[in-house]
Amino acid sequence: MDDEGLSREFESLDIKAPISELPPYIYTPIEVGHFRVVTILPGAFEDDIQIEITEVDGNLSQELQYEALSYVWGSEEKPKKIYVIERGLQSIVSVTQNLAEALPYLRHFDAPRKIFVDAICINQNDTNEKNEQVLRMAEIYRKASNVIVWLGVETENTAHGLEIIIEAYKSIPYRGESWVPTIRSILAMESKTYQVDSTWINAINDIVFRPWFRRLWVLQEISVSKTAIVIIGKKKMSWFSLVAGIRRICWNKSILLQANTHALWTAQTAFELRHIANFCPESYYNLPQLYGGLRSFRCKDDRDKIYATRMLNTQLRNWITPDYSEANITSHVYTSLSIKSIKSKNTSSLRHANFSSKRSDTPSWVPNWAFYDLTPWPAFECISISANSVAKAEILRGENLVLSIDGLEIGQIISSCDFPERSDASIYDRRKLENGFLISFKKLYEDITNKPLSIDHLTRLLFLDQFKESYQSPVNLRSREKGRTRIWERIESPEVSQEMLWEKWSSDGSLFITQEGRIGVGAKGIKVGDTVCVLLGTDPAFVIRALEGTGRHIMIGWCALENILYGEALLGTLPVPWQAVCTLKTDPFGKHLPGWRNKETREVIYGDPRLPEADKDMYCEWEDTPGRFYWHGDEWRAEDPRLTSDFFRARGLDIKTFEFV
Known part of the structure; x- marks a missing residue:
């Protein structure tokens, strides 16, 4: 009929x-x-x-x-x-x-x-x-034929909020039909000043604080849609216009300083993931990138943190099948994902292991993917503390699941302090907390080591070296000197800065000092006596804690130590005149790749100057796929197959096998 x-x-x-x-x-x-x-x-x-x-x-x-x-x-x-x-x-x-x-x-x-x-x-x-x-x-x-995004009924602020977003969307100059605006247009939009008052903020928040923007399943629903329309009560607009307008607002610094940045960035995540679904390979996001970007999204059933994201990652679809039976509890799902990742020679999930947020029914090396305030390893893609090495990891089954993995101890912690707790206080008050924290840490460091704190080292750690100098192509980032000035002003000046330093850390990070007097930044929950180590095949370093009398450890979380961001712990310092840089790859997203630049000639190479040149038959750079790949055995791998445990032992490094429970 x-x-x-x-x-x-x-x-x-x-x-x-x-x-x-x-x-x-x-x-x-x-x-x-x-x-x-x-x-x-x-x-x-x-x-x-x-x-x-x-x-x-x-x-x-x-x-x-x-x-x-x-x-x-x-x-x-x-x-x-x-x-x-x-x-x-x-x-x-x-x-x-x-x-x-x-x-x-x-x-x-x-x-x-x-x-x-x-x-x-x-x-x-x-x-x-x-x-x-x-x-x-x-x-x-x-x-x-169409996906309907229902955001709820109208309020007295809805009409004004939609007007602001539509105006922002119309101001975006696109390059043809591309969703990626030009660098020049982004800079112009960032410099534009909005008259942002409480009415303006309330209108924007009326839209972006709606629960839809934090529901995890919407990412799948919207990213595969042919077209989508947004309905708020009796008002309608295209989904693209709405979220592109929100994204446009996120680019403007005058807004970011006054609006709720967390809500705005969460709102635009759906926009970016649809872009990925339309233009990029399904494997574009690895698991840490995927779950790091989605950590703010909610789902009623914690198992859906995995099930709702299967379509965004090919490996997830191969490893995990939805099973809502009572016997398949959340800890089974999370542990199964970690085991399958490690068995596939991929230890990237360890970046999210955080003892302060772990579930009581999983090993310390299994991330709690449902922990919404999880602070992931926040470094950009060109940092590799483990020097692109090969992981030697396996799961030992017994009474408890044990992760066995090779690594190198590089220090013991003698003092630590957590970042200020996140609160609902004003940005001004939170900046004052940051100032006080840095001043206290400087005094603590100098009392313990009897030497001045290196502002340069602290700056590179807090910003994880994300400066203009770290990129070969133009990027909209501060210079290293400006970053250093920001930190110096926080410590030496009574004035409250106009910028938050570590939104990325939230309340889950800490600064620490090792027995050698080196400073580090890492996950929350670090204690005196913990050990810093590099685990082969993983990007960050890790803080681990020995279990007395067992010969085993628990994983506390990721960390970074001064002067090891580019593999120095394993390969030594870069020879003069080389420096590590990110180079822009001409793929749909402008994916950055690690490279090394000669500061004298400006030449950029992709082979690490600390290593002998690789056999040309060993590797391949694919123009349509992000990254550099090595042929090893019968497959392409992202890590350098030469950099094994035996390779580093032959160089005199004390590579150990750690067992984590």
């Missing part, structure tokens, strides 16, 4: 039964490869919502015109009941208040509307069906 016939048939029904007396809708088993869609039957805005639920063949869904809803479920307390019409019979389904609030705005007055709504279209009480349907979710949203 066509939509018009369906509408006429419905209009002829005489619904008399009170909704409280109707039985619940009974889901019939769905065929493999099929999914359901909801037809919202026409009516006036104030009428009761009445729907039909239809099973469709997913293989034929391209012939079926339907939309898909992207929204936040919200609280399941006090659910609302809506009518279901099936072959002239009536029943009810219960939905959350958020969904019940949205449906009248989605209903057409004079025509039915077909929409995929996960809460209704998937039998939430059937685990097997839920597992199968979650696997198909990306396909369902990809084949939808």
